[in-house]
Amino acid sequence: MDDENGADLQHPSSGDELGRLRMELGARIKKVRTDIAKVSRDAFARELGVAISTAQRWEDGVREPDGTMLGKLARRYEVRLDWLLYGEGAMQISDKGAEQAPTMDYEALRHIIITLERYQNEHDLAATPEKKAMLIEHIHKNYGSLKGVLDTFVEGVMKAAA
Numbered sequence: 001m002d003d004e005n006g007a008d009l010q011h012p013s014s015g016d017e018l019g020r021l022r023m024e025l026g027a028r029i030k031k032v033r034t035d036i037a038k039v040s041r042d043a044f045a046r047e048l049g050v051a052i053s054t055a056q057r058w059e060d061g062v063r064e065p066d067g068t069m070l071g072k073l074a075r076r077y078e079v080r081l082d083w084l085l086y087g088e089g090a091m092q093i094s095d096k097g098a099e100q101a102p103t104m105d106y107e108a109l110r111h112i113i114i115t116l117e118r119y120q121n122e123h124d125l126a127a128t129p130e131k132k133a134m135l136i137e138h139i140h141k142n143y144g145s146l147k148g149v150l151d152t153f154v155e156g157v158m159k160a161a162a
Contacts, residue, residue, distance in 0.1 A: 018128065019061065024061075025058075025084075025085070026059045026060055026061035026062075026064075027059075027061075028083070029055075029058045029059055029073070029084075030059040031091070032073060032077050033055075033059070036077045036078075036092065037077060041055050041059070048069065048073070066113075066117065067116065067132060068117070070084060077092075078093045079091060080092065120132075
């Protein structure tokens with residue numbers, strides 16, 4: 001079981017805006033597990049290849065999944081990434097009557113996330129999960145089909161974000 005799909009975080013205080021966002025993300029992850037996957041936390045963790053304690057920390061807002069795991073959650077359960085990250089729009093891609101979700105090139109998104117995290121680790125840069133999510137969304141929306149320029153672009157974005 002892989003227990004390194006996120007960062008340990010101190011439990012958020014009620015007045016902490018970042019903590020509130022983590023708690024909201026945790027609640028959405030729990031909703032995916034209970035309403036879509038309809039499985040126990042143990043089964044959910046096994047499906048995703050993480051420890052049960054990791055899944056619990058995600059749901060409790062103490063720990064958050066990394067970008068790769070967020071993409072895996074979105075793909076596996078057909079959940080819209082904007083809903084998972086921000087609580088905006090329809091929860092599932094297949095929701096009837098919901099606005100048509102833009103086509104997501106998951107391979108390009110995966111490449112963006114891996115490149116961003118590699119650059120961040122290589123250069124010992126810290127970015128909040130919200131800032132990383134915003135950067136990933138911006139990069140994918142504007143440059144997702146240009147895989148050849150992603151590495152250079154991500155370097156520039158991370159330098160600007162640091």
